[in-house]
Amino acid sequence: MAALRRALVIIDVQNDYFTAGGPLEIQYPDRHESLANITKAIDLAEAQGMLVAVVQHQYPAGAPVFAEGSEGWKLHPEISARRKDSWKHIVKSYASVFAGTDFEAWLRSNDIEAITVVGYMTNNCDLATAAAAEPLGFEVEVLSDASGAVHLANEAGQVGAQQLHETLMVLLHSNFATVTTTNDWIHAVESGAALPKGDLGSSAVQGQAAFAPVA
Numbered sequence: 001m002a003a004l005r006r007a008l009v010i011i012d013v014q015n016d017y018f019t020a021g022g023p024l025e026i027q028y029p030d031r032h033e034s035l036a037n038i039t040k041a042i043d044l045a046e047a048q049g050m051l052v053a054v055v056q057h058q059y060p061a062g063a064p065v066f067a068e069g070s071e072g073w074k075l076h077p078e079i080s081a082r083r084k085d086s087w088k089h090i091v092k093s094y095a096s097v098f099a100g101t102d103f104e105a106w107l108r109s110n111d112i113e114a115i116t117v118v119g120y121m122t123n124n125c126d127l128a129t130a131a132a133a134e135p136l137g138f139e140v141e142v143l144s145d146a147s148g149a150v151h152l153a154n155e156a157g158q159v160g161a162q163q164l165h166e167t168l169m170v171l172l173h174s175n176f177a178t179v180t181t182t183n184d185w186i187h188a189v190e191s192g193a194a195l196p197k198g199d200l201g202s203s204a205v206q207g208q209a210a211f212a213p214v215a
Contacts, residue, residue, distance in 0.1 A: 003192050004139070007112045008045040010054045011097060011119030011126060013038060013079045016065045016072035017148075024065055026120060026148035027161035035078055037146035037182040038118045042082050044186050051110055053088040054079065055097050057125065095128035104136060114139035116185065117177070118146040122165045130176040140177035141195065143185055144169050174203035 013035070017026050026034065045052050057066045058073060066073045075083065090101050097103050107115070115138055117126050126147050130140045149165040152158065159167075173179035178197045180188070188195045 005111055005113045006116050006141070006189070007051040007053060007107060007110070007114075008041060009097060009115045009117050009119075009129070010038065010042065010052065010079060011117060011129065012055055012057045012121075013076050013119045014056060014066065014072065015074050015076055017120050018076060019072060022065075022072075024121075024150060027150050028165050029145055029148055031148055034146050034148045035076065037143065039078055039082065040182055040186065041116070041118050041143060041146055042079075044189060045116075046082075046084075048189060050189075051088070051112065052084075052086075053090055053097075053103065053106070054083060055090045055092060055119070055125075058091050058093060095125045096132040097125070097129045098132040098136070099128075107138060112138070114141060116141040116143065118143050118182075120148055122147045122149040122168050123152065127168060127172070127176075130172055134176055140172075141185060142169070142172055142177045142179050143182045144179050146182050170203075173198040175200045 016022060016024050018031055019025060025031070042052065054075065056073065056075065058068050059066045061067050061069060074080070088106055090097060090103055092099065092101055094100055115133060117129060117140060119126065126142060130142060133140045147165075149161040149168070151161045152164060169179045175198075178195050180195050184195065187193065
């Protein structure tokens with residue numbers, strides 16, 4: 001079986017997600033642990049000769065977050081230190097990496113079959129990118145410990161970052177992506193083994209059994 005032709009996509013690993021007390025400070029998983037896993041994925045991708053895309057979200061100067069040219073807009077130093085000229089650089093203004101960019105064209109021109117998503121946030125850009133890939137025919141892998149979420153509260157209710165992140169991992173694995181850990185992904189890439197993939201039907205059946213009332 002031929003190895004899957006992947007591209008590693010590093011989504012929005014920017015300083016605003018690491019600003020202590022800032023509105024976008026990643027809360028779960030621990031942002032320093034997820035960053036360490038992101039860099040592990042980068043190192044593996046480089047060792048394997050995998051294509052890499054690095055993405056930055058950008059708003060106009062003066063915006064409260066990701067303002068063009070601001071310190072918060074810049075890539076985290078761990079990413080900028082590893083960045084190479086061979087990487088595809090994408091600047092976006094929507095949640096999905098596909099929206100308003102040449103990302104799809106770049107993937108197709110390089111015969112990419114699957115994207116491996118790392119970075120932030122689980123509850124916005126990672127989710128939107130995975131969902132956007134489905135009708136385009138790209139497979140998606142999301143590394144659960146190389147991404148992260150924030151606490152959310154609004155008129156519809158509130159949810160903590162851990163519950164949000166874990167729930168979205170289950171959701172993504174039920175249809176939009178293969179969810180795995182960084183170490184398991186590394187093993188799969190190095191060995192050529194297939195990662196276990198979920199689907200909506202079996203996830204619904206297992207969910208029905210898991211929440212069946214006790215007789």
